Amino acid sequence: MSDSKFTAPMAQELLHSELSERSPVPNLGEKILAIRNSLRPGQQQMADWQSGPLAISAVPGAGKSTGMAAAAAIAIARQYERSSSRRQLVVVTFTRSAAANIKAKIRKFLRDDLCLPQTGFFVYTLHGLALNIANRHSDLSGLQLENVILITPTQSHRFIRTAVEQWIVNNPDVYLRLLEGHQFDGEETERLRRQSVLRTEVLPELANTVIHEAKSSGISPEKLREWSKQTTDEYAILSVAAGLYEQYQNLMRSRDFIDYDDMILAALRVLENDSARHIEQNQIFAVFEDEAQDSSPLQTQLLEILASNGEYQRENSSLPTPNSPLLTQHSARAKRPATANSTQHSALNLVRVGDPNQAINSTFTPADPIYFRQFCEECDRIERLATMDQAGRSTRIIIEAANFALKWINNQWLATTKTNNKQQIPENRQVPFRLQTIRPVEAGDPQVNANPAPIGRGLELYTPRDIHHTVELLSQRVIELFSEDPTKNSAAILVRENRQGRWLAEALIPLCKEHKILLYDVGERDRRSHVPQEILALLQFCDRPHSPDYLKAALEALVQRQLIPTQDLNALASLPEEFLYPGPLAEPQPETVQKAARLCRSLLRARLELPLYQLISFLALTLNYDQAELATADKLAERVNQQIAGNSSMGGMLSALSEIVSSERFEPVETEDSEERYTRRGQLTIITMHKAKGLDWDYVFLPFLHENLIPGRFWVPPQSQFLGDFTLSEVARAQIRATLHEESIIPDVSQAWEVAKNLKTSEEYRLLYVAMTRAKLLLWMSAAQKAPFTWSKPDNLQEQAPCPVFPALKRQFPEFVVNLAAMSKQA
Numbered sequence: 001m002s003d004s005k006f007t008a009p010m011a012q013e014l015l016h017s018e019l020s021e022r023s024p025v026p027n028l029g030e031k032i033l034a035i036r037n038s039l040r041p042g043q044q045q046m047a048d049w050q051s052g053p054l055a056i057s058a059v060p061g062a063g064k065s066t067g068m069a070a071a072a073a074i075a076i077a078r079q080y081e082r083s084s085s086r087r088q089l090v091v092v093t094f095t096r097s098a099a100a101n102i103k104a105k106i107r108k109f110l111r112d113d114l115c116l117p118q119t120g121f122f123v124y125t126l127h128g129l130a131l132n133i134a135n136r137h138s139d140l141s142g143l144q145l146e147n148v149i150l151i152t153p154t155q156s157h158r159f160i161r162t163a164v165e166q167w168i169v170n171n172p173d174v175y176l177r178l179l180e181g182h183q184f185d186g187e188e189t190e191r192l193r194r195q196s197v198l199r200t201e202v203l204p205e206l207a208n209t210v211i212h213e214a215k216s217s218g219i220s221p222e223k224l225r226e227w228s229k230q231t232t233d234e235y236a237i238l239s240v241a242a243g244l245y246e247q248y249q250n251l252m253r254s255r256d257f258i259d260y261d262d263m264i265l266a267a268l269r270v271l272e273n274d275s276a277r278h279i280e281q282n283q284i285f286a287v288f289e290d291e292a293q294d295s296s297p298l299q300t301q302l303l304e305i306l307a308s309n310g311e312y313q314r315e316n317s318s319l320p321t322p323n324s325p326l327l328t329q330h331s332a333r334a335k336r337p338a339t340a341n342s343t344q345h346s347a348l349n350l351v352r353v354g355d356p357n358q359a360i361n362s363t364f365t366p367a368d369p370i371y372f373r374q375f376c377e378e379c380d381r382i383e384r385l386a387t388m389d390q391a392g393r394s395t396r397i398i399i400e401a402a403n404f405a406l407k408w409i410n411n412q413w414l415a416t417t418k419t420n421n422k423q424q425i426p427e428n429r430q431v432p433f434r435l436q437t438i439r440p441v442e443a444g445d446p447q448v449n450a451n452p453a454p455i456g457r458g459l460e461l462y463t464p465r466d467i468h469h470t471v472e473l474l475s476q477r478v479i480e481l482f483s484e485d486p487t488k489n490s491a492a493i494l495v496r497e498n499r500q501g502r503w504l505a506e507a508l509i510p511l512c513k514e515h516k517i518l519l520y521d522v523g524e525r526d527r528r529s530h531v532p533q534e535i536l537a538l539l540q541f542c543d544r545p546h547s548p549d550y551l552k553a554a555l556e557a558l559v560q561r562q563l564i565p566t567q568d569l570n571a572l573a574s575l576p577e578e579f580l581y582p583g584p585l586a587e588p589q590p591e592t593v594q595k596a597a598r599l600c601r602s603l604l605r606a607r608l609e610l611p612l613y614q615l616i617s618f619l620a621l622t623l624n625y626d627q628a629e630l631a632t633a634d635k636l637a638e639r640v641n642q643q644i645a646g647n648s649s650m651g652g653m654l655s656a657l658s659e660i661v662s663s664e665r666f667e668p669v670e671t672e673d674s675e676e677r678y679t680r681r682g683q684l685t686i687i688t689m690h691k692a693k694g695l696d697w698d699y700v701f702l703p704f705l706h707e708n709l710i711p712g713r714f715w716v717p718p719q720s721q722f723l724g725d726f727t728l729s730e731v732a733r734a735q736i737r738a739t740l741h742e743e744s745i746i747p748d749v750s751q752a753w754e755v756a757k758n759l760k761t762s763e764e765y766r767l768l769y770v771a772m773t774r775a776k777l778l779l780w781m782s783a784a785q786k787a788p789f790t791w792s793k794p795d796n797l798q799e800q801a802p803c804p805v806f807p808a809l810k811r812q813f814p815e816f817v818v819n820l821a822a823m824s825k826q827a
């Protein structure tokens with residue numbers, strides 16, 4: 001949709017006059033116009049919003065957060081001048097750090113540009129918003145937060161494992177069918193092997209995948225069983241998944257545990273009540289959502305209810321009640337107002353901003369970019385879609401490379417689809433990318449140094465001999481870039497896997513020390529996720545100090561924290577009693593050993609003198625944790641003490657901690673700006689492509705661009721191939737999403753497996769697009785001729801095909817291909 005169609009035809013002079021006449025704050029209208037005029041066209045469309053739905057599809061580097069903050073401040077100012085009501089703007093984003101960032105920007109606009117109080121709005125993460133609503137109406141939500149425990153389970157969590165075991169007991173015939181697989185000769189050794197694979201890998205993975213997919217969409221086990229009747233697969237995969245899901249829910253309720261999806265469901269239970277819903281809606285005049293491409297169906301529904309001005313229509317009967325915690329409707333999504341009727345649409349005061357081309361979480365979370373794409377399509381039909389397609393972050397050649405990659409991937413996808421399926425070209429939302437081109441900003445753009453001049457060529461494409469040659473070339477370029485002024489610019493190496501990052505860090509540490517370049521390996525140095533593991537190691541030692549294994553683990557933690565000198569820990573741990581309490585006839589201990597022994601004895605003394613509930617906090621102080629690590633340790637202590645309440649013992653504490661360490665993603669507490677840590681000037685950051693989303697650097701290096709990782713390939717682990725050439729979890733995911741997307745039939749196993757492969761391929765290509773668009777001045781890309789098949793064995797080199805986009809880039813931009821033969825001659 002064009003800007004002229006979107007923007008009201010009112011001239012700026014008339015708008016200024018109207019604002020000035022009704023504004024109780026002197027010159028407020030002028031101040032609003034000043035903010036608006038400082039924005040780009042796409043951002044101005046957001047700032048012009050006054051009511052109704054609005055979709056903003058933004059390209060990377062377009063200034064989404066700045067535009068949203070400005071639009072939010074203007075909306076608050078307009079609300080302030082219109083009425084004396086205390087209704088608030090709710091701004092929702094994806095992460096805590098993003099919420100803190102946008103909150104600071106809104107406050108700055110209100111304080112510095114509008115001279116208004118820094119009130120009138122709230123900024124939440126989606127789960128924070130849901131928890132807030134559920135907590136205010138605990139009688140309706142069914143959540144008594146002082147009595148429940150929030151967990152983030154993985155497939156190894158004991159609830160998942162227990163659910164699997166209970167399902168096997170209750171469904172012996174179905175389990176036997178899985179055990180037989182495609183063929184089985186009854187050999188006992190093979191039977192035991194298959195039993196182990198099913199119990200520890202296949203069924204836990206199926207349970208974990210389906211629970212997240214179904215709960216986030218409001219789908220009950222009963223609905224999954226109903227859908228299973230429409231399928232014909234020999235294993236009845238959705239029926240098996242429903243049984244596992246049901247067992248898991250029973251276990252969670254019996255122990256008063258909740259997960260993040262339960263928080264959304266609890267908030268929706270509150271909003272099913274007419275009185276509570278009106279209370280919540282009457283406190284809000286609009287909802288702004290950032291990163292909308294990462295929303296799930298229930299999250300979308302929650303925001304639509306809050307933004308609907310009391311006119312929200314629900315589909316079929318009801319939302320979940322406290323006694324029935326799961327939705328039973330087809331999709332649990334609200335019935336949106338008819339797209340043909342803009343009057344109905346105007347009741348939804350919802351602004352959603354996102355980039356469907358940066359949706360990189362849909363294969364391991366329930367988020368799916370299709371929902372934001374659908375919202376964009378609906379808004380486009382009523383001329384309420386705007387596009388932020390101007391970006392000033394990157395130099396022009398990087399923008400050209402990213403645009404080319406997007407179009408080339410879509411074209412290849414369409415050609416392959418037509419060839420394989422001999423069907424019509426799929427709809428736009430089925431291809432990996434929404435077709436939107438990044439445009440450089442116009443002359444006079446307010447951004448300082450917009451579309452900056454490139455460093456060197458701006459784009460450099462390398463084909464090294466192998467991964468070792470890659471490190472040589474990368475190192476050489478890093479030294480060149482940091483040699484002039486190492487504190488002036490920022491740089492990052494983006495990798496697909498953490499294992500690549502670890503290997504690169506080991507190779508680059510000597511070079512960075514020699515040239516005084518600060519190297520920050522995010523996978524290794526982001527230590528707050530290690531807090532539970534370190535605390536567990538010390539507590540296990542305190543419980544059994546004479547165990548050589550526990551003593552060594554504790555000493556390793558103390559060495560890692562640089563509290564004791566590095567030394568031969570095996571020698572110390574081999575004789576715990578002599579190390580801790582040497583007798584009068586023992587040889588004198590060296591000072592390094594004495595220091596380690598004194599610290600260990602202090603830990604044992606604390607175990608005797610302190611109550612259990614204070615031990616974790618004491619150990620955190622002993623480990624010399626920083627502010628964020630101390631906050632994470634306090635959160636951990638509260639969780640453990642709550643979990644063992646009524647049965648407080650060292651054994652209970654160790655059991656709870658062991659469970660968290662082995663089978664849960666314990667969320668750390670962030671007390672500093674993670675963006676600043678990752679993007680410091682004068683620093684070379686090694687970070688995964690996933691974690692790099694939302695960040696940018698002057699120089700970005702993308703090594704190891706190989707086809708076996710991007711787009712990769714779906715493969716069935718050899719140990720589970722007795723079930724067939726597919727995995728149960730991915731087939732179930734594809735079948736559930738097909739139903740949620742309102743496709744006419746549920747795909748069979750082979751079709752679902754193809755859909756799952758396509759989902760992964762699309763997401764991997766979007767991940768590469770995200771990585772390319774992180775660069776400002778230089779994008780360095782390489783695909784070595786020889787690389788490991790798996791990075792768990794980096795020395796096992798073999799010929800590897802490049803990511804298909806890489807040769808296409810070389811053909812399109814031949815002048816940016818680096819001639820390695822010429823470089824060798826010069827050297």
